[in-house]
Amino acid sequence: MPKATQKENLATTTFVPDAKDLAILKMLQENARVTVKEISAAIHLSTTPVHERIKRMEDAGVIKQYVTIVDRNAVNKGLMIICYVSLKEHSKNAGNKFIKTIHELNEVVECFSISGEFDFLLKVMCADMNAYYNFHVNKLSPIENMGHVQSVFVMGEVKNTQQLVF
DSSP: OOOHHHHHHHHHOOOOHHHHHHHHHHHHHHOOOOOOOHHHHTTOOHHHHHHHHHHHHHHHTSSOOOOOOOOOOTOOOOOEEEEEEEEEEHHHHHHHHHHHHHHHTTEEEEEEESSSOOSSEEEEEEEEEEHHHHHHHIIIIISSTTEEEEEEOOOOOOOOOOOOOO
16 A cells, blocks of 8 residues: 655654644634634634644645535535445555556545455445446446445435544
């Protein structure tokens, strides 16, 4: 499997957030467009230290990116599928080839290496069942070293968040 980047290692080994950092992270997770001025007022620090703290967390890799969350139904990707995948061969090279191929598939929005009966869990977004059938038959199944795929169709979302609680 791919090694962690130097930036990821830095975040886990050198950054120790204090209460103010955690308050900043909480606000940014709730709304990444919140201004430094708004954060400053909420946590009772002036804007310069808030800005410096945010920059330090970005540089340390604690804040990885700022994103726009799109309503999948609004862009015709209303069908969510969880695919459990097992590979035939489990060598490092075979795993890396599979991962490289998964990165090229736009329908796959998340991929996790997992333990248990399967090797990977994929979160796949498609317009409808016909689009998923096309993806499964023409893109996923032909992947070299593909063993078994089990598809589970999401009927509804109970909780969907990226926010970590401190």
